[in-house]
Amino acid sequence: DAGITQSPRYKITETGRQVTLMCHQTWSHSYMFWYRQDLGHGLRLIYYSAAADITDKGEVPDGYVVSRSKTENFPLTLESATRSQTSVYFCASSDGVRKTEAFFGQGTRLTVV
């Protein structure tokens, strides 16, 4: 189906483990983003990518790693999960040129125990 999909939808992991959240879009959008949503903080940008092999930090990048080898995929890795990374993670994409609105995936609820 066309759109943007995230996997998994729910994940429970232990402190110190590495975990990767996947994001795939079928629009061929240039820009992709990772946000986290926490009570009291709204949505905050973790990392974004303007094109394949181009990534940049957002507001809260510490503890996260991203890559973008293909335009359609933008995985987010927590190298050593901490409890403070318990959150809902949203991936988004946008055309970035003519239309700058971002379209969001369904979200991944990550719990670090």
Place this chain on the structure above:
Amino acid sequence: AQKVTQAQTEISVVEKEDVTLDCVYETRDTTYYLFWYKQPPSGELVFLIRRNSFDEQNEISGRYSWNFQKSTSSFNFTITASQVVDSAVYFCALSAYNQGGKLIFGQGTELSVKP
């Protein structure tokens, strides 16, 4: 620095009432974009509208209307004749013109529409 403020944390109305959600933004850019997103209880984020900074015309879409005023740095959202299905968290967001849609979000306003 860019900032979006939604001072109303929660609003509760009775069905068929009109309700306005406030959004105030700060930016040094002369060209920028403003957005509204809806997050229903199911959790997804739904794009509602994008407004360019050089277009101050108000917009109406069905029961939804948006009032953009550069002079007061506000981009308010009004729902006319609210319905229970309008219950959601609404986010206002800001993006610089050349940032490809990189969004700065407000804290969100939780709207509860009671029957």
